[in-house]
Amino acid sequence: MPKQKKFHFFWVTILSFTIAYLFLKFVTPFIFQAIKGGDKLIPLPGTGMLMYLLLVILAVFSYISYSAKKFEEFYGPIVRFLAKGNTPQYWAVMVLVPLFIGWGVYDWVSPKTVSPTGIRIQHSALPGKFSKLENPFRHPTEEALKKFIKEENLGNIGHEEAKLAMVEKATNEGRAIYMLNCHPCHGCAADGNGPQADGFRLRPVNFTDMGAIATVIETYVFWRAKEGNPALPPESTPWDSAMPAWKYDYSDEEIWKVAMAAYDIARVMARQPEAAH
Numbered sequence: 279m280p281k282q283k284k285f286h287f288f289w290v291t292i293l294s295f296t297i298a299y300l301f302l303k304f305v306t307p308f309i310f311q312a313i314k315g316g317d318k319l320i321p322l323p324g325t326g327m328l329m330y331l332l333l334v335i336l337a338v339f340s341y342i343s344y345s346a347k348k349f350e351e352f353y354g355p356i357v358r359f360l361a362k363g364n365t366p367q368y369w370a371v372m373v374l375v376p377l378f379i380g381w382g383v384y385d386w387v388s389p390k391t392v393s394p395t396g397i398r399i400q401h402s403a404l405p406g407k408f409s410k411l412e413n414p415f416r417h418p419t420e421e422a423l424k425k426f427i428k429e430e431n432l433g434n435i436g437h438e439e440a441k442l443a444m445v446e447k448a449t450n451e452g453r454a455i456y457m458l459n460c461h462p463c464h465g466c467a468a469d470g471n472g473p474q475a476d477g478f479r480l481r482p483v484n485f486t487d488m489g490a491i492a493t494v495i496e497t498y499v500f501w502r503a504k505e506g507n508p509a510l511p512p513e514s515t516p517w518d519s520a521m522p523a524w525k526y527d528y529s530d531e532e533i534w535k536v537a538m539a540a541y542d543i544a545r546v547m548a549r550q551p552e553a554a555h
């Protein structure tokens with residue numbers, strides 16, 4: 279029966295669209311996680327979803343409209359259904375569709391009493407495997423310190439003085455890395471006003487702000503500089519952030535140095551880890 283087949287095509291179209299939606303909503307978070315790594319699912323943000331769904335609609339309509347026959351197969355059932363009129367199904371559709379759209383619009387514009395869920399968390403929890411790390415320049419091993427004294431020809435300098443010299447050297451080396459790589463976004467003075475800063479909707483962080491790196495431990499800055507935006511959890515909207523992961527370009531030691539430099543340039547102190555109190 280040819281009629282049966284035409285009806286079929288209409289539902290196939292609706293079904294393809296539904297499958298595309300379900301795929302984007304429930305499958306892509308796993309794919310993104312597999313690509314980016316980490317232990318959290320990465321959902322597609324609302325605007326990304328809208329973009330993909332519009333593309334799917336566009337693809338479906340190109341397919342439907344590429345021949346008059348396909349066009350008829352899709353619209354035929356709808357037109358015939360509407361033309362029949364005055365059946366219970368007809369009135370059900372005529373009442374339910376406007377009600378459904380009306381409810382959607384109402385839901386969209388009505389004021390909500392719940393707190394907005396779109397708030398971004400800047401300082402998400404430091405991942406467990408980073409929280410134990412210590413800056414090797416602030417807490418050098420006896421061996422590392424001896425090696426440093428020898429390499430720098432510091433003779434029989436005192437233990438504490440040698441440590442200070444080590445911190446100073448590492449910070450200065452970090453400054454060079456900072457000026458090369460971080461300053462375009464975070465600015466020469468670490469005030470978040472680098473030459474590229476205006477290009478990002480989520481601005482590079484102003485390190486001199488008392489609510490920024492001054493409220494976290496140095497290891498946190500090490501983590502953020504090493505892993506960049508891909509490591510952020512969904513509530514910190516990694517897709518909005520331009521913060522690069524520097525682990526591909528720099529060793530851990532170099533990243534510790536640049537973290538020290540970030541504090542030094544901003545003239546703020548890191549929060550001290552609880553254990554040190």
Ligand code: HEC
Pocket residue numbers: 400401455456459460461462463464474478480481482483489490491498499500502503506507519520521522524536537540
């Ligand atoms: C392409 C621009 C860009 C560059 C280059 C860049 N950053 Fe960022 N950075 C950002 C943006 C945007 C944010 C804010 C969003 C976020 O937290 O991911 C940020 C956030 C941070 C944070 C989080 C601060 C906080 O208080 O949460 C740290 C730490 C950081 N950057 C360090 C660095 C270091 C160190 C470098 C250089 C090695 C660097 N950034 C280079 C754009 C950049």
